[in-house]
Amino acid sequence: MAFRLASIDDRAVLIQNDGIYDLEKHSNGRFTSDPMHAIAGFRELHEVAGELGSQPDAPLDGARLGICVPRPQKIFGIGLNYRAHAEESGMDIPSTPLVFTKFPSCLTGPADDVVIYGPSTDWEAELVVVMGTRARDIAAQDAWDHIAGLTCGQDVSERVLQFATRPPHFDLGKSYDTYGPIGPAVVSPDQLSDPSDLAITCDVNEERKQDARTSDLIFSIPELVAYISAVCTLEPGDLIFTGTPSGVGVKAGTFLEPGDTVTTTIEGIGTMVNRCIAKEG
Ligand code: ZN
Numbered sequence: 001m002a003f004r005l006a007s008i009d010d011r012a013v014l015i016q017n018d019g020i021y022d023l024e025k026h027s028n029g030r031f032t033s034d035p036m037h038a039i040a041g042f043r044e045l046h047e048v049a050g051e052l053g054s055q056p057d058a059p060l061d062g063a064r065l066g067i068c069v070p071r072p073q074k075i076f077g078i079g080l081n082y083r084a085h086a087e088e089s090g091m092d093i094p095s096t097p098l099v100f101t102k103f104p105s106c107l108t109g110p111a112d113d114v115v116i117y118g119p120s121t122d123w124e125a126e127l128v129v130v131m132g133t134r135a136r137d138i139a140a141q142d143a144w145d146h147i148a149g150l151t152c153g154q155d156v157s158e159r160v161l162q163f164a165t166r167p168p169h170f171d172l173g174k175s176y177d178t179y180g181p182i183g184p185a186v187v188s189p190d191q192l193s194d195p196s197d198l199a200i201t202c203d204v205n206e207e208r209k210q211d212a213r214t215s216d217l218i219f220s221i222p223e224l225v226a227y228i229s230a231v232c233t234l235e236p237g238d239l240i241f242t243g244t245p246s247g248v249g250v251k252a253g254t255f256l257e258p259g260d261t262v263t264t265t266i267e268g269i270g271t272m273v274n275r276c277i278a279k280e281g
Helices: 035-040 041-051 083-088 141-148 222-228
Strands: 004-008 011-016 019-022 075-079 098-100 114-116 124-129 145-155 179-188 199-202 207-213 238-241 261-266 270-278
Touching: 004 114, 011 035, 011 041, 035 041, 041 145, 075 145, 075 222, 124 199, 124 222, 124 261, 141 145, 141 222, 145 261, 145 270, 179 270
Parallel strands: 075 238, 114 270
Antiparallel strands: 004 011, 004 179, 011 019, 075 098, 124 145, 124 238, 145 179, 199 207, 199 261, 261 270
8 A cells, every 4th residue: 555654753754644653553563663664675565565554643734843754874966967957057968867966965844944154045846756676777667666656845945056066966955954855755656656757836925837747857766776886786765866846046146045935845755845944153
């Protein structure tokens, strides 16, 4: 059975029947409370999701969800992976995936605040792949067997810092603390009618900024998994931010400011609402 894995107060929970189920309690000892343990056991998680019963522990409405993948070993980002975004960035369409890293310390939850650290902080709505196995040299045709699920992400980017050097250091510009909201949940691919073709949108305040479909990716999810795993052994919980569609702020010279609200939605996965706040001091 398909699952939606989230976390509340650092404990793994499954979402079903508009409610939340504590995973440790409902798995009869097969899982601990650690969401990373749940991801590494994603095949068994399907079984637990099928045995939950009709009575959740608490309603989903009003629950404050935390980071669904709290401690990935690695986070990859892909640059310029939508044609229209490559064009708006004035870049060539890449013939090889442009891979960078976000450091795991940038992660934050689907309803948490993003601290604005610079004058040119930009939004980037993205589909995020959550790996489920320890593996390398994964063939593209086998890639989905190694994926625990998908979630929403914001690859929040400070453009001045990103392009402060030549060549640019994407990794630092995209790794300020709180510049990696993910969530609301890790959704197993079988929950989605077509996990390769999902509507993705980003609103800043009430204004629609990004509106695309993930079928427009230049390099597909299987191609990215194959490309990266030919270099690195992937671990359960490793994340791949698959790239952002057109409509980022840098094109028009508009950026995020304290008080703004960023809403990120992917069809079948859910919505994140992150408020921007000023840095203290
Ligand atoms: Zn990005």
